[in-house]
Amino acid sequence: MAGMVRQLSFRPLTRTSRAGKPWGLPGLPPRSDHVRRRMTMSVSETTMRAVTLAEFGGPERLAVTEVRRPEPLPTEILVRVHAAGINPVDWKVRDGKVGLAGLYTLPLVLGWDVSGVVEAVGPGVTTFRPGDEVYGMPWFPRAAGGYAEYVTAPSRQFARKPASVGHVEAAALPLAALTAWQGLVDTARVTAGQRVLVHAAAGGVGHLAVQFARHLGAEVVATAREPRHAWLKELGAAQTIDYTRERFEEVMEPVDVVLDLMGRVDDTDVRSVAVTRPGGLVISFPEGVSEALAAAGAAAGVRTASMIVEPDAPALAAIAELVDAGAVRVEVERTFPLGEAAEAHRLGAANRTRGKLVLDATR
Numbered sequence: 043m044a045g046m047v048r049q050l051s052f053r054p055l056t057r058t059s060r061a062g063k064p065w066g067l068p069g070l071p072p073r074s075d076h077v078r079r080r081m082t083m084s085v086s087e088t089t090m091r092a093v094t095l096a097e098f099g100g101p102e103r104l105a106v107t108e109v110r111r112p113e114p115l116p117t118e119i120l121v122r123v124h125a126a127g128i129n130p131v132d133w134k135v136r137d138g139k140v141g142l143a144g145l146y147t148l149p150l151v152l153g154w155d156v157s158g159v160v161e162a163v164g165p166g167v168t169t170f171r172p173g174d175e176v177y178g179m180p181w182f183p184r185a186a187g188g189y190a191e192y193v194t195a196p197s198r199q200f201a202r203k204p205a206s207v208g209h210v211e212a213a214a215l216p217l218a219a220l221t222a223w224q225g226l227v228d229t230a231r232v233t234a235g236q237r238v239l240v241h242a243a244a245g246g247v248g249h250l251a252v253q254f255a256r257h258l259g260a261e262v263v264a265t266a267r268e269p270r271h272a273w274l275k276e277l278g279a280a281q282t283i284d285y286t287r288e289r290f291e292e293v294m295e296p297v298d299v300v301l302d303l304m305g306r307v308d309d310t311d312v313r314s315v316a317v318t319r320p321g322g323l324v325i326s327f328p329e330g331v332s333e334a335l336a337a338a339g340a341a342a343g344v345r346t347a348s349m350i351v352e353p354d355a356p357a358l359a360a361i362a363e364l365v366d367a368g369a370v371r372v373e374v375e376r377t378f379p380l381g382e383a384a385e386a387h388r389l390g391a392a393n394r395t396r397g398k399l400v401l402d403a404t405r
């Protein structure tokens with residue numbers, strides 16, 4: 043199925059005004075102009091390749107199809123996607139087994155992380171123009187259709203791509219970096235001198251969290267298998283713990299903040315309470331705070347929080363600055379053409395990725 047192109051009847055990705063009505067906002071053309079423009083466009087201008095999911099299930103359900111190209115509404119930009127980052131939420135939704143999957147109707151184009159070039163701007167957009175290089179995590183958790191050649195989304199959900207890296211590296215950043223940033227900066231408000239434990243530190247969120255926490259002046263403890271340790275120390279970890287050989291709570295001093303990226307796996311969430319100072323905070327990302335974590339936290343005087351990442355252009359701009367300043371490096375383990383999205387999902391779901399996996403939307 044990988045690489046196969048077939049025609050799907052596809053729900054339009056654009057959102058239209060009520061039929062026949064002008065937009066009714068200052069400076070916007072009547073809807074008839076919009077329809078006339080579309081009628082004079084060739085098929086290749088009105089369609090694009092996208093990786094679609096017609097039914098929930100395994101990676102083999104992902105297929106490259108020809109679908110309608112979206113058009114920007116007022117306040118939106120149309121982005122020619124050069125690369126699309128892959129995240130665990132993508133295969134969790136694809137499987138259809140998590141509650142989150144109920145948010146989506148099929149067929150669905152997965153993917154939220156994109157880096158690309160602004161192709162067109164909708165009426166009212168003042169901050170970008172065609173040709174600008176942008177990156178973002180638009181619409182999350184609504185469907186964004188990132189595994190495709192084009193996306194449209196509100197302009198203010200994007201920021202300028204870090205100039206010092208290519209589209210592949212930029213596309214690896216948004217969801218993982220915003221998760222780490224919103225956890226450390228906005229939720230935990232980490233300050234210099236605090237201690238932070240990052241679980242799954244070698245993964246997409248983890249390797250960025252280690253660097254952000256270090257940048258904030260924290261001392262970082264990281265859990266990962268031993269072959270990752272030298273790299274994580276280069277990124278700023280003061281202590282690394284091989285979770286396959288040691289129980290972290292037996293070999294480390296207490297911390298102020300835990301970024302728990304493992305959740306209920308091996309009771310990582312509950313065990314994290316034992317290494318958190320009273321008044322400290324455990325943020326549990328995979329499934330949020332379980333009853334067991336809430337009870338353990340309450341008994342120990344440790345705060346617990348569930349957090350879900352949100353689109354955040356100011357944070358993306360700050361992250362781009364750190365990347366361009368050389369303070370943060372993004373690791374991409376492997377890239378795949380759009381037609382190999384299924385293979386990328388298989389590799390990602392094996393839960394051994396160092397950094398990120400990315401789709402090259404130009405191939």
Ligand SMILES: NC(=O)c1ccc[n+]([C@@H]2O[C@H](COP(=O)([O-])OP(=O)(O)OC[C@H]3O[C@@H](n4cnc5c(N)ncnc54)[C@H](OP(=O)(O)O)[C@@H]3O)[C@@H](O)[C@H]2O)c1
Nearest residue numbers: 130221242244245246247266267327328349350351394395
């Ligand atoms: N709530 C939210 O908004 C939000 C946002 C982003 C992510 N998440 C969730 O957070 C989790 C991590 O996301 P991610 O993108 O960072 O995943 P990822 O990149 O796929 O993580 C892979 C890493 O997990 C490590 N790992 C596997 N088992 C481990 C264990 N028992 N202890 C420590 N490390 C372990 C592996 O490191 P080794 O090779 O060293 O084993 C691998 O490098 C996922 O469940 C994801 O869905 C939630």
